[in-house]
Ligand SMILES: [Zn+2]
């Protein structure tokens with residue numbers, strides 16, 4: 232989805248431009264800027280302008296202030312000739328990038344907040360409708376982002392950071408909110424730069440626990456091999472699985488465990504959980520569970536502990552990623568850089584709000600879910616002209632659910 236009318240895009244761009252003129256120095260300048268490829272989308276055309284490069288941070292901020300792009304990206308790779316066509320760039324090495332997008336996380340709230348609209352008639356419809364009842368035109372889907380979507384993405388980012396730091400020992404880690412509903416994590420430790428696609432794929436498999444053999448945990452069959460069963464304090468996936476399994480057991484939330492494990496028949500687990508009584512906080516009662524309960528619990532623990540990232544992004548050594556602290560054209564929010572230690576305190580709908588909230592604008596809203604901007608609660612809106620803080624008005628224009636009246 233994008234802007235409904237050209238005037239809406241032009242209106243939003245004015246404020247993007249002002250942001251880049253007034254706050255250009257806050258935009259992240261990637262290391263070794265001369266060796267990076269940059270690319271951007273303008274508000275007018277739908278094609279990406281790419282294969283451009285800058286010799287200094289000043290050149291980058293100047294371009295942003297002049298063009299005020301809809302989206303701006305840079306390569307995680309370093310090239311000898313970043314302006315050359317792809318096969319003549321002379322790839323030197325590349326940072327290791329991870330993309331977490333709430334869209335891939337299949338949050339259950341989607342069913343309640345996504346909808347479709349007809350741009351011609353400015354009408355909204357439920358997601359299962361294909362065509363506009365009034366004009367017959369095909370409808371466009373709007374994927375709304377709620378607090379729960381944002382929280383799910385944050386929790387994936389948290390898991391990813393923990394694995395990258397504790398298990399893989401990476402130290403140079405950049406974290407940024409995407410400005411929409413996800414997070415980007417980039418590792419630039421010296422020894423990851425040379426990794427090829429295959430090695431990057433293995434790292435993805437590790438963080439996602441893909442191909443993890445629970446058979447090797449000593450928990451199969453009727454009897455538990457206690458000496459082989461994972462314990463809470465162990466490093467790596469064994470400890471992580473034990474801690475997650477314990478947490479799930481303590482919650483006694485059978486519905487959640489089954490959902491995570493993709494299990495439809497929880498009878499044995501229900502029985503075992505009833506028998507268990509009070510669960511000690513220092514160890515997983517593996518032996519007290521039946522073989523089938525252990526199997527369900529293990530699958531659920533692995534699924535809950537795995538970091539769900541977009542594998543394609545991490546493997547691609549030529550990938551362009553969103554420039555930190557630039558504006559995201561789908562929302563007008565800032566792709567806020569975050570100190571990884573501050574992730575728990577980060578509030579995207581506060582810190583990433585970069586456009587003014589003390590100015591206001593009138594917009595004709597087709598439909599909007601609730602929005603909380605800098606603590607300001609804006610209730611859901613349906614088919615009406617309203618006066619909103621500028622940041623909220625631009626957000627709805629960018630999402631393509633409102634137009635200028
Ligand atoms: Zn229509």
Ligand SMILES: [Zn+2]
Pocket residue numbers: 338340341344375376377378379380381
């Ligand atoms: Zn949601």
